[in-house]
Amino acid sequence: MATAPGPKLKVATVSLAGCFGCHMSLLDIDERLFDLVELVEFDRSPLTDIKHCGPCDIGYIEGGVCNAENVQVLREFRANCRTLISVGACAINGGLPAQRNHLPLSAVLDEIYQSGPCIATGCTIPNDPELPLLLNKVHPIHEVVKVDYFIPGCPPSADAIWKALNDIIAGREPNLGHGLIHYD
Amino acid sequence: MTHSFETAARPENLRRVAIDPLSRVEGHGKVTLLLDENNKVQQARLHIVEFRGFEKFIQGRPYWEVPVMVQRLCGICPVSHHLASSKAMDVIVGAKQLTPTAEKIRRLMHYGQILQSHALHFFHLSSPDLLFGFDSDMAKRNIVGVAEKYPDTARQGVLLRKFGQEVIRHTAGKRIHGTGAIPGGVNKSLTVPERDELLKDIGQIVAWSRDAVHLIKQMHNQNSALYDGFGAFRANFMSILGDDGALDLYHGSLRGRDADGNILFDGMDYQDYTALIEEDVKPWTYMKFPYLKSRGPQDGWYRVGPLSRVQNCDAIPTPLAEMERREFIDYSANTPLHAPLGYHWTRMIEMLFAAEMINELLHDDDILGTDLMTSGERAEEGVGVIEAPRGTLIHHYRVDENDLVTMCNLIVSTTHNNQAMNEAVRQVALQYLDGNEITEGLLNHIEVAIRAFDPCLSCATHALGKMPLQVELLDNTGAMLSTFTRSADNG
Ligand code: SF4
Numbered sequence: 001m002a003t004a005p006g007p008k009l010k011v012a013t014v015s016l017a018g019c020f021g022c023h024m025s026l027l028d029i030d031e032r033l034f035d036l037v038e039l040v041e042f043d044r045s046p047l048t049d050i051k052h053c054g055p056c057d058i059g060y061i062e063g064g065v066c067n068a069e070n071v072q073v074l075r076e077f078r079a080n081c082r083t084l085i086s087v088g089a090c091a092i093n094g095g096l097p098a099q100r101n102h103l104p105l106s107a108v109l110d111e112i113y114q115s116g117p118c119i120a121t122g123c124t125i126p127n128d129p130e131l132p133l134l135l136n137k138v139h140p141i142h143e144v145v146k147v148d149y150f151i152p153g154c155p156p157s158a159d160a161i162w163k164a165l166n167d168i169i170a171g172r173e174p175n176l177g178h179g180l181i182h183y184d
Numbered sequence: 185m186t187h188s189f190e191t192a193a194r195p196e197n198l199r200r201v202a203i204d205p206l207s208r209v210e211g212h213g214k215v216t217l218l219l220d221e222n223n224k225v226q227q228a229r230l231h232i233v234e235f236r237g238f239e240k241f242i243q244g245r246p247y248w249e250v251p252v253m254v255q256r257l258c259g260i261c262p263v264s265h266h267l268a269s270s271k272a273m274d275v276i277v278g279a280k281q282l283t284p285t286a287e288k289i290r291r292l293m294h295y296g297q298i299l300q301s302h303a304l305h306f307f308h309l310s311s312p313d314l315l316f317g318f319d320s321d322m323a324k325r326n327i328v329g330v331a332e333k334y335p336d337t338a339r340q341g342v343l344l345r346k347f348g349q350e351v352i353r354h355t356a357g358k359r360i361h362g363t364g365a366i367p368g369g370v371n372k373s374l375t376v377p378e379r380d381e382l383l384k385d386i387g388q389i390v391a392w393s394r395d396a397v398h399l400i401k402q403m404h405n406q407n408s409a410l411y412d413g414f415g416a417f418r419a420n421f422m423s424i425l426g427d428d429g430a431l432d433l434y435h436g437s438l439r440g441r442d443a444d445g446n447i448l449f450d451g452m453d454y455q456d457y458t459a460l461i462e463e464d465v466k467p468w469t470y471m472k473f474p475y476l477k478s479r480g481p482q483d484g485w486y487r488v489g490p491l492s493r494v495q496n497c498d499a500i501p502t503p504l505a506e507m508e509r510r511e512f513i514d515y516s517a518n519t520p521l522h523a524p525l526g527y528h529w530t531r532m533i534e535m536l537f538a539a540e541m542i543n544e545l546l547h548d549d550d551i552l553g554t555d556l557m558t559s560g561e562r563a564e565e566g567v568g569v570i571e572a573p574r575g576t577l578i579h580h581y582r583v584d585e586n587d588l589v590t591m592c593n594l595i596v597s598t599t600h601n602n603q604a605m606n607e608a609v610r611q612v613a614l615q616y617l618d619g620n621e622i623t624e625g626l627l628n629h630i631e632v633a634i635r636a637f638d639p640c641l642s643c644a645t646h647a648l649g650k651m652p653l654q655v656e657l658l659d660n661t662g663a664m665l666s667t668f669t670r671s672a673d674n675g
Contacts, residue, residue, distance in 0.1 A: 019257055021259020031339065031342055046210070048328075049208065050207075067235075112237065117458050119463055120481070130468055
């Protein structure tokens with residue numbers, strides 16, 4: 001592991017329309033986590049209680065964009081993070097959630113809230129202002145903001161994530177090389 | 185079992201406070217509170233704010249794809265979805281009884297999953313609250329803070345999770361989103377070197393799991409007023425259990441009890457779950473509200489997960505965990521404990537059970553076998569149920585003569601707990617926030633209650649809602665990317 005020059009780098013992470021698998025794969029670095037936190041400090045992340053992203057060196061984005069809130073959070077990350085990484089199939093091409101892109105939303109709505117085998121009679125579809133507006137389609141994040149690096153995989157392996165983070169922390173162009181790039 | 189404080193009488197005059205996003209939980213959710221001018225709580229709600237639509241877009245896919253696709257609902261408990269869907273597909277392919285190797289490999293995978301998920305939840309997500317205090321310094325209230333102050337505890341948590349992930353990797357090929365189970369069996373068993381690698385560490389894992397039970401038990405004993413009273417509310421509870429009434433997280437039949445512990449139903453075949461459960465929909469959250477049909481929506485909602493399972497079963501079939509179960513039952517004087525923080529204690533008892541089960545299975549040569557698959561008479565419909573780390577998980581599919589899925593219904597663990605989590609939020613809001621100046625520390629109390637359930641809001645977002653507006657999304661050059669849908673009344 002490279003040594004960090006000066007103060008710790010700040011890393012923010014978020015799951016947009018993802019399954020948290022790309023965060024779990026980050027945790028799959030196992031005890032190397034303790035080495036990582038010697039070099040970086042976590043800002044907003046599902047692992048901390050910081051609710052908004054402040055100025056950061058690295059933004060780690062899991063998941064595509066499927067609603068208005070995702071868009072807002074993604075823009076907040078882009079505005080605050082020097083380097084933005086698109087992690088995993090969902091962030092890179094929409095992933096599994098984008099399977100709904102060929103269907104009209106109304107068909108999906110009907111299925112879930114009107115025709116399930118257990119639905120009580122008279123149920124209507126949720127419509128409260130507290131629920132963020134949905135996009136017609138699920139989008140990769142680079143369609144909304146500029147992305148600096150992409151790490152493919154569903155999820156990328158912990159070793160791939162580890163290598164990419166180390167390269168970026170050391171100020172190198174991330175290079176996963178043979179064996180670490182995979183798409184499943 | 186009331187629904188008071190779910191909806192304020194006159195919301196327009198109230199102040200809104202939001203906890204958004206909920207942190208140190210898996211998935212996407214928020215809490216909103218409406219307060220009057222004296223900071224009295226008038227309304228408190230837990231909202232699930234995301235959707236997937238899985239039940240719709242899986243239609244038309246071949247059935248054998250389902251166990252691989254469905255994992256992508258949740259990266260924390262992918263094995264649960266993988267196995268529940270595989271069990272449903274076992275019914276479809278007529279595999280009534282799996283080969284001993286297949287069944288044991290799947291069990292091994294599942295107990296690996298229970299171990300890693302329970303460790304993650306307790307150590308990485310919840311221990312900061314329990315070790316530092318609910319309103320302690322926010323900057324330290326995370327796993328990094330724990331690692332600084334309690335390095336051994338943090339290290340054990342990380343290594344317990346690692347071991348569980350390694351069990352999954354050896355049985356499913358990959359730590360996250362593997363492919364081990366297939367309709368009718370599994371696609372691999374363990375090799376001797378793989379088994380030996382796991383055997384090397386299992387003794388330590390059992391010992392650390394036991395230490396974790398002792399740690400949380402001690403916290404309860406030292407501060408039982410807080411631990412028993414925090415956010416407590418009475419509820420029915422449910423889980424599947426093995427045929428003999430013993431704890432079994434992989435397979436069994438449904439048993440439910442009322443808040444006093446009286447058995448409501450027992451030995452129920454989960455293929456008939458639609459006779460038991462109905463679901464309500466509320467406008468302010470994407471997560472549905474299941475309840476027992478026979479008792480109706482007001483009185484029929486229930487709790488699932490470790491707190492329910494450990495109190496629902498007659499025994500735990502491994503010695504160390506059974507000892508701990510007895511102590512827990514003694515602590516609560518043989519009446520159901522309804523304390524949300526009791527989830528942590530029972531979760532650690534289950535982690536110990538999972539570690540002991542893994543140990544047992546690693547000593548069983550069937551896991552090295554080569555007879556992996558079975559099949560029988562093809563069926564059109566199948567239900568698979570498993571006790572996932574967070575509770576009962578139901579997968580239900582219909583498959584046509586071309587092998588394509590025509591119907592899918594999922595009731596995930598966190599959805600079963602929807603009403604219960606809302607209830608806990610309201611209890612804590614009334615106990616701690618009511619009439620007080622709201623601080624970050626007080627708001628964290630609400631999250632502490634939600635975290636106790638270990639909600640997986642990621643799993644619970646496979647639904648989709650309608651929106652009252654139309655908005656456009658432009659990319660950074662101003663070109664239109666998408667519109668926010670106005671689905672209005674077409675639902
Ligand atoms: S890329 Fe895969 S692992 Fe990552 S969030 Fe998407 S579905 Fe989950």
